[in-house]
Structures are given as structure tokens and as C-alpha cells.
Amino acid sequence: MSKVKEKLNKKSIVVIVVICVILLSLTIYLRYSYSVSNNFKSAIYPGVSIENIAMGGKTKEEAKNILVEKYDKPLEKGSIDIKVKEQVYSLPYADINIKYNIDEVINSAFEYGKDLNFYSQYKIIKKPKEMNYNLSLSYDKEVVQGFLENADKTLNKEIVDATIAKVGENFQVASEKVKEEIDITQAFEEITKKIENRETEVSLETTIKVTNPKIMADDLKKIDTVISSFSTKFNPNERSINIQIASKAASGVVVMPGDTYSFNELVGDTTPDKGYREAPVIVNNKLEPGYGGGVCQVSTTLHNAVVRAGIIPTERMHHSMPVSYVPKGMDAMISYNIVDYKFKNTLNFPIYIHSYVLNNELIFSIYSNSTLKNKTYDLVSDIYKEIPQNIKYIKDNKLKKGQEVVDNIGSNGYKVKVYLVTYENGESNKRLLYNDYYEPVDKIIKKNI
Known part of the structure; x- marks a missing residue:
């Protein structure tokens, strides 16, 4: 009986040792996982990109500096230039408050995975999934609309028939005045498209709609x-x-x-x-x-x-x-x-x-x-x-x-x-x-x- 008890005691000791080793190893692993996860507490996780720029390991401030340098600063000197007949009118981007939603996108990129437990965070750090966030532009469309309307006001709005007068045996024909209008809808759509294509300089020649009066000089010149x-x-x-x-x-x-x-x-x-x-x-x-x-x-x-x-x-x-x-x-x-x-x-x-x-x-x-x-x-x-x-x-x-x-x-x-x-x-x-x-x-x- 003593030999049997001795064998059982030895087996118990082995089991206890194994369990202790496992627990110790697990503790070490979890502590390591937590440590790794904790290292990204103030940083963006690996595999995360903004506009296909890798931001893994970057803080919010570091990511913002990169994006501002590449996207916001070029807008500071940007403008909308439209040519109305022979006159060019300019609207600085600053006047329409054009900007990228950099802070919003950085926050989204930063928050990715932050709501998970530390072990799940550890896994996406060690085996990252590619995540890309894109920026979008915002601007004051009413200012653009007003800019086009003001440019339109520079065109002739008075529509006047051509006139003819008999002077002696001859006729004198005075030319008509046509009404001119910028196709504001078309111009606005073109500007919007160019801005959404992220062009830092928007330049276009406006389409002028012409409304002729009823009586044109060319018609009156046929009276002979x-x-x-x-x-x-x-x-x-x-x-x-x-x-x-x-x-x-x-x-x-x-x-x-x-x-x-x-x-x-x-x-x-x-x-x-x-x-x-x-x-x-x-x-x-x-x-x-x-x-x-x-x-x-x-x-x-x-x-x-x-x-x-x-x-x-x-x-x-x-x-x-x-x-x-x-x-x-x-x-x-x-x-x-x-x-x-x-x-x-x-x-x-x-x-x-x-x-x-x-x-x-x-x-x-x-x-x-x-x-x-x-x-x-x-x-x-x-x-x-x-x-x-x-x-x-x-x-x-x-x-x-x-x-x-x-x-x-x-x-x-x-x-x-x-x-x-x-x-x-x-x-x-x-x-x-x-x-x-x-x-x-x-x-x-x-x-x-």
C-alpha cells in the first residue's frame, strides 16, 4: 500500500508542476499580449491606411501632419477661375471654406479595433487586416452659386430689337442687343465635378446662353x-x-x-x-x-x-x-x-x-x-x-x-x-x-x- 501511495504522490506532483508551468506561460503570454496592445493605445493599428498612406503606429497628430501637408496645404492657394467672354473672375478656395474631413477620418482610423479586448487587439496587431479610409471634401456651395450669379450680372441683360430708319433714299440699321446669360447650372456642375476630382485649380470657360430679340439687324438689312x-x-x-x-x-x-x-x-x-x-x-x-x-x-x-x-x-x-x-x-x-x-x-x-x-x-x-x-x-x-x-x-x-x-x-x-x-x-x-x-x-x- 505504501508503494501505491508513493506512486500517486509522484503523479500529483507532476500534474501540479505541469499546471503551474502552463499557468505561468499563459500569464507571461497574456502579459505580453497586453503589453503589445497597450503600446498602440495612442497609435493607429498596423494595416490601417488613409488615402492609401500607411498610418500604422502613427499617433493622431502624426497622421494629421502627414495629411495636412499633402491635402490641406495645396488648397490654401487654390481657386476657381471662370472666363466670361474675355473677362476672368476668381474665387479663392478660402472664400468657400473648402477643406478635407481630416480630423473625422483620422478619428475613424484611430478608433478601429479600440473597442475590442486586449487579446483581440493583440491579434489584429500581429496579423493586421488592410483597412483604408478615404477623405472627402466639403465647401460652401451657396458661395459658389453666388459667385456665378455675380459674374452673370456683368453680361448684358437688356434685349433690344434692331431698328431701321429711312434717311433720304437710304436706310440706316442699328444693331440689336442680345440678352446674355451664363449657363449657371452647367457651370456649377462642372465646378463641382472638378472639386470632387480634387483639382486644386479649377478653371473653365463658361457657356453663354444668348437670347436674340425678335428683330435682328441681318433681317432688316434685307430691306432694300x-x-x-x-x-x-x-x-x-x-x-x-x-x-x-x-x-x-x-x-x-x-x-x-x-x-x-x-x-x-x-x-x-x-x-x-x-x-x-x-x-x-x-x-x-x-x-x-x-x-x-x-x-x-x-x-x-x-x-x-x-x-x-x-x-x-x-x-x-x-x-x-x-x-x-x-x-x-x-x-x-x-x-x-x-x-x-x-x-x-x-x-x-x-x-x-x-x-x-x-x-x-x-x-x-x-x-x-x-x-x-x-x-x-x-x-x-x-x-x-x-x-x-x-x-x-x-x-x-x-x-x-x-x-x-x-x-x-x-x-x-x-x-x-x-x-x-x-x-x-x-x-x-x-x-x-x-x-x-x-x-x-x-x-x-x-x-x-
């Missing part, structure tokens, strides 16, 4: 000759003053292809403050005094010039009674806000309307391109029925016995066909334009029977 003309005569009196005022208002007008001309919109109301005088006008089939009497002769003369340019009016009405200054069916009455005279320029070129008064004669000329002169036009009226007027007597006891006074001269009635005749290459073509009817107006005679 008279393509039609028409004149009417008048007697020098109050009516002639109205004709001169209205014809001046209607002169010097450009009508572009496709545009519509309105006599009433251009000439306006015939009010005394504009200088118009009282003169006979047709009211209710009777001549009565009214401001602007004679203006219908202006619209009529214009009408005849326009039609002889090959342009057919879109709005035209004849008088209720025939007028003396043009053949029947060739007149065009107007009454402000009631009856207008309108036409649309159906030619391929702009037209210029010019009128003047000379020796009691009103002349309207239509100018356009000389290529239009291969065709000429004329108006022909055909009175195919005349209807005699009736005579009516009205008793007026204020008159002397047997005395007669014409209260309204009235007029005969007429049915008139008006043809547009086109001449081209020695041939002519006649087309019915209007079939006008002037109703007969009774002659009214006051008499004391």
Missing part, C-alpha cells in the same frame, strides 16, 4: 427697295391736319414675317390731346363733325399700298358710304375700339412702312427685299350694280315757307367686285378679293310745306 406704293389726294383744311398726324404715327413701322399689323394699336385713338381736329366723319350714314375726321383716308391709302405688295388684309371693312379719294371697293375704314384694319405679313421678308405728305397728297410706300419685285400687284374694281337713292322730305316749320335744306346728301347704293391682279413673267392673273355692297342712303331734305 420699294415693292409697292399708293397715294391719295386731299384738300387743305382741318381734315388734312388729322391726315398728317395719323400718317406720321403709321410711318417708320417694321412688320416681321408672320407678324400682324393693327392700325388701331399703332395709331391709337384720335383725341384732341394728340392734336387731332374736328372734321367730317361718317356716322350713321351721315357726315358729322368728329375728332379725327380724315384718318380713314390714312388707313385706306395704307390698305392700297399693302395689297399692292401682295399682302391680303385679315381685317378690313369698307365705309357705309362711298368715299371720294379711292375707287369704290378700295377703301378701308377704321373706328377706334370698334373697327380695325389688320394684316399679317405673309412675305418671307420683313416690310418697312413709310408714309409722307407732299402737296396735299398722302403717299404710302412698302419697302422690302428686291427679290419680291418679280411679281407686281394691282387692284381693279368693277361696279356691277348701282342702286339709286331715295329722296325723303321732312317737314320743318322753322324754315321759311317753301324753303328746302338738305339734311343728308346720302348716296346711291353700289355692288362692287374688287379683283387682285398679279403680274409675273409677262402674264397676269385676276383673283376676286372682295364683293362689297354699299347700301343706298336716302337723301333727306327738310322743307316747310
Whole structure:
């Protein structure tokens, strides 16, 4: 029994020794692991990179110095330069507070693995995994937007039509002004892309959007000759003053292809403050005094010039009674806000309307391109029925016995066909334009029977 006990005691001693050795070794290993882990308490773990720059073993301050030197310092002298036409405008990076998120990324890199126990930390130190962190840029986009808007303000914002004026026998054309705008959206996108590509110098030539006015000088320069003309005569009196005022208002007008001309919109109301005088006008089939009497002769003369340019009016009405200054069916009455005279320029070129008064004669000329002169036009009226007027007597006891006074001269009635005749290459073509009817107006005679 003693021998058995002795053997057991020896085995126990061996086991205890082995356990002690293991515990001692484990203690030493753990203490070593802790020591290794503790060495990186203030440093970034191995295998960690920022922008592919190895930062293992670096403190936050050391990592920051490296990144600031490589990334932040080049931005200090950086700028955005844009060329607007021939002018260059600059915006320093400092003004948009552009910077990399260096501190944020360093903190992330530094914190990697720091939340693990010391043994797990020891393992990623001894067998590191590659970890890379990237920087990102931030900047004040509103400042960039404002920079582009301010540069845009230097461009011309006033849009002005080209103008044409007849000087003697020639024309003078003043150039148009176009509206210019920076394509701010496109420029902003290009700047953003360049900044995000980490360019320390952003340079670009802006795209200018141009808005042309409706009337361009090149179009007006195509006006080079008279393509039609028409004149009417008048007697020098109050009516002639109205004709001169209205014809001046209607002169010097450009009508572009496709545009519509309105006599009433251009000439306006015939009010005394504009200088118009009282003169006979047709009211209710009777001549009565009214401001602007004679203006219908202006619209009529214009009408005849326009039609002889090959342009057919879109709005035209004849008088209720025939007028003396043009053949029947060739007149065009107007009454402000009631009856207008309108036409649309159906030619391929702009037209210029010019009128003047000379020796009691009103002349309207239509100018356009000389290529239009291969065709000429004329108006022909055909009175195919005349209807005699009736005579009516009205008793007026204020008159002397047997005395007669014409209260309204009235007029005969007429049915008139008006043809547009086109001449081209020695041939002519006649087309019915209007079939006008002037109703007969009774002659009214006051008499004391």
C-alpha cells in the first residue's frame, strides 16, 4: 500500500508542476499580449491606411501632419477661375471654406479595433487586416452659386430689337442687343465635378446662353427697295391736319414675317390731346363733325399700298358710304375700339412702312427685299350694280315757307367686285378679293310745306 501511495504522490506532483508551468506561460503570454496592445493605445493599428498612406503606429497628430501637408496645404492657394467672354473672375478656395474631413477620418482610423479586448487587439496587431479610409471634401456651395450669379450680372441683360430708319433714299440699321446669360447650372456642375476630382485649380470657360430679340439687324438689312406704293389726294383744311398726324404715327413701322399689323394699336385713338381736329366723319350714314375726321383716308391709302405688295388684309371693312379719294371697293375704314384694319405679313421678308405728305397728297410706300419685285400687284374694281337713292322730305316749320335744306346728301347704293391682279413673267392673273355692297342712303331734305 505504501508503494501505491508513493506512486500517486509522484503523479500529483507532476500534474501540479505541469499546471503551474502552463499557468505561468499563459500569464507571461497574456502579459505580453497586453503589453503589445497597450503600446498602440495612442497609435493607429498596423494595416490601417488613409488615402492609401500607411498610418500604422502613427499617433493622431502624426497622421494629421502627414495629411495636412499633402491635402490641406495645396488648397490654401487654390481657386476657381471662370472666363466670361474675355473677362476672368476668381474665387479663392478660402472664400468657400473648402477643406478635407481630416480630423473625422483620422478619428475613424484611430478608433478601429479600440473597442475590442486586449487579446483581440493583440491579434489584429500581429496579423493586421488592410483597412483604408478615404477623405472627402466639403465647401460652401451657396458661395459658389453666388459667385456665378455675380459674374452673370456683368453680361448684358437688356434685349433690344434692331431698328431701321429711312434717311433720304437710304436706310440706316442699328444693331440689336442680345440678352446674355451664363449657363449657371452647367457651370456649377462642372465646378463641382472638378472639386470632387480634387483639382486644386479649377478653371473653365463658361457657356453663354444668348437670347436674340425678335428683330435682328441681318433681317432688316434685307430691306432694300420699294415693292409697292399708293397715294391719295386731299384738300387743305382741318381734315388734312388729322391726315398728317395719323400718317406720321403709321410711318417708320417694321412688320416681321408672320407678324400682324393693327392700325388701331399703332395709331391709337384720335383725341384732341394728340392734336387731332374736328372734321367730317361718317356716322350713321351721315357726315358729322368728329375728332379725327380724315384718318380713314390714312388707313385706306395704307390698305392700297399693302395689297399692292401682295399682302391680303385679315381685317378690313369698307365705309357705309362711298368715299371720294379711292375707287369704290378700295377703301378701308377704321373706328377706334370698334373697327380695325389688320394684316399679317405673309412675305418671307420683313416690310418697312413709310408714309409722307407732299402737296396735299398722302403717299404710302412698302419697302422690302428686291427679290419680291418679280411679281407686281394691282387692284381693279368693277361696279356691277348701282342702286339709286331715295329722296325723303321732312317737314320743318322753322324754315321759311317753301324753303328746302338738305339734311343728308346720302348716296346711291353700289355692288362692287374688287379683283387682285398679279403680274409675273409677262402674264397676269385676276383673283376676286372682295364683293362689297354699299347700301343706298336716302337723301333727306327738310322743307316747310
